[in-house]
Amino acid sequence: MKVAVVMGGASPEHQVSLASGKGIAKAVELLGHTAIPMVIDAKGHWMDGQHEAIEILQACDVTVPALHGEGGEDGRLQGFLEQLGVLYVGSGIAASAVGLDKHLTKAVLRAHGLPVTPGITLRGTELTDTEAALQKLKAAGLDFPLFVKPGNGGSSFGVTRATNLPTLLAAIADAAALDPQVLVEREMLGREIDLAVLEFPDGRIETAPALEIHADPEQPFFNATAKYDSSATRFVVPAPLDAGLAERLRRTAIDVFETLGCSGLARVDFFVPNDGEPVVNEINTFPGFTPASQFPRMWAAAGLSYAEVVDTLIRTAVARG
Numbered sequence: 001m002k003v004a005v006v007m008g009g010a011s012p013e014h015q016v017s018l019a020s021g022k023g024i025a026k027a028v029e030l031l032g033h034t035a036i037p038m039v040i041d042a043k044g045h046w047m048d049g050q051h052e053a054i055e056i057l058q059a060c061d062v063t064v065p066a067l068h069g070e071g072g073e074d075g076r077l078q079g080f081l082e083q084l085g086v087l088y089v090g091s092g093i094a095a096s097a098v099g100l101d102k103h104l105t106k107a108v109l110r111a112h113g114l115p116v117t118p119g120i121t122l123r124g125t126e127l128t129d130t131e132a133a134l135q136k137l138k139a140a141g142l143d144f145p146l147f148v149k150p151g152n153g154g155s156s157f158g159v160t161r162a163t164n165l166p167t168l169l170a171a172i173a174d175a176a177a178l179d180p181q182v183l184v185e186r187e188m189l190g191r192e193i194d195l196a197v198l199e200f201p202d203g204r205i206e207t208a209p210a211l212e213i214h215a216d217p218e219q220p221f222f223n224a225t226a227k228y229d230s231s232a233t234r235f236v237v238p239a240p241l242d243a244g245l246a247e248r249l250r251r252t253a254i255d256v257f258e259t260l261g262c263s264g265l266a267r268v269d270f271f272v273p274n275d276g277e278p279v280v281n282e283i284n285t286f287p288g289f290t291p292a293s294q295f296p297r298m299w300a301a302a303g304l305s306y307a308e309v310v311d312t313l314i315r316t317a318v319a320r321g
Contacts, residue, residue: 001061003028003314004036004086006077010044011069012157012178020289021066027310028064036060044071054084062317063088064310066289070152073286074100089317090264091285098260099285100152102183105260106280112259114252115279117271118142119185121151127176130169133184142186148172151181161187188271188279193239195253196287196298197266200312201319205257207250208298212239235294237301249278256283263320264313267295 005028007021008014021037028035036056039047046053057063063086065077075097081088091099098104106116120140126132137143148171149159158178160171168184175182192213199205214234241249253268260283267287272278287295296306304312 001033001314001318002036002059003033004038004057004060004063005066006038006040006063006072007066008040008042008047009067009069009072010040010042011067011071011073013068014042016288016290017066017068017072020068020293021064023290023306024064024066024310027307028314030307031311031314033314040067040072057081057086058084061087062314064313065090066286068284068286068288070100073284074152087317087321089313091260091262091266095261095263096285099262099266099283101181102149102282103151103181105283109256109259109280112255114255114259115277117185117188117279117281119147119183122172122182122184123180127172127180127182130165133168133172134165137184142184144168145187147183147185147187148175149183149185150175150179151183152179188273188281190271190273190276191239192281193241193249193270193272193278194294194298195249195268195270196295197253197257197262197268198299198309198312199264199316201315205254207253208302208304209238210241210246210249211235211237211294211298211301213294235297237297245272245278252278252280256280264316265295 005021005025007017009017025035025037038053041047048056063081065072065088067073067077073096075093078093078096098108103121109116120136122133144163146162146168148162158175160174162168162171172182194211196208197205249270256268257266262285267284269281270278271281289295291306296309299309
């Protein structure tokens, strides 16, 4: 098969996407297919030219949209591929759009009775009206420390831990520079656990063994530096969980996947508080996919190699038609 692997994009996760795409393209070749790498530059332009890109995509059997963040993981690229009649890996337009929008994700999950991190969304005048923001926080029962993040995006870009009013106001301004919606959430003290969800060609949806994140203790939280530039961050997989908690997280991850209408793959991230029930932090409908990323690590613990995961994604997309 000829497999197009689209990477790059105009989001802050451009470099992460390039790394994911290169890893996937290499795996495609190892599987005996022909990989066609296609790069979207940091301004959102197809490096091959848009008309040329359309011809290349339509000549391929399936496309892997290996973009992270806005412009690729938010349904825009998926809509473009559907207009072209091109088969592609992963979630469709609606699930991608909702999955990247943290406010919509939490609203949908909450409406379906799934536990999410307590928080509020600020928009419009609330972003600069300090009193309005504080009143909204008070009404929601939220107090410092708080986490502030852009409503869309990933890799912890624009995320800040706020411990007082000055740091909160600065954090809101920083997040608002990246997105017109800003989430302010309660700090959850406890464990960070990730679950990898994978759809198989026969329609089965399964999870790999859970992964626990031990962020670099020199960083204030699991930020972009801890994720990509620190040798002190550790990923433990399988995470040491008792059977009851492991099954609960597994079932919830699949519920999240199905509730949002996802396809192909996703990574569901949880907080497991020291003194409470697990909550969903977020979902990534196309998570980081370098050989060192959490998603392939979890499936490696389940006995699936990186190339075998890529093979499963391709075969599932083709079977789904």
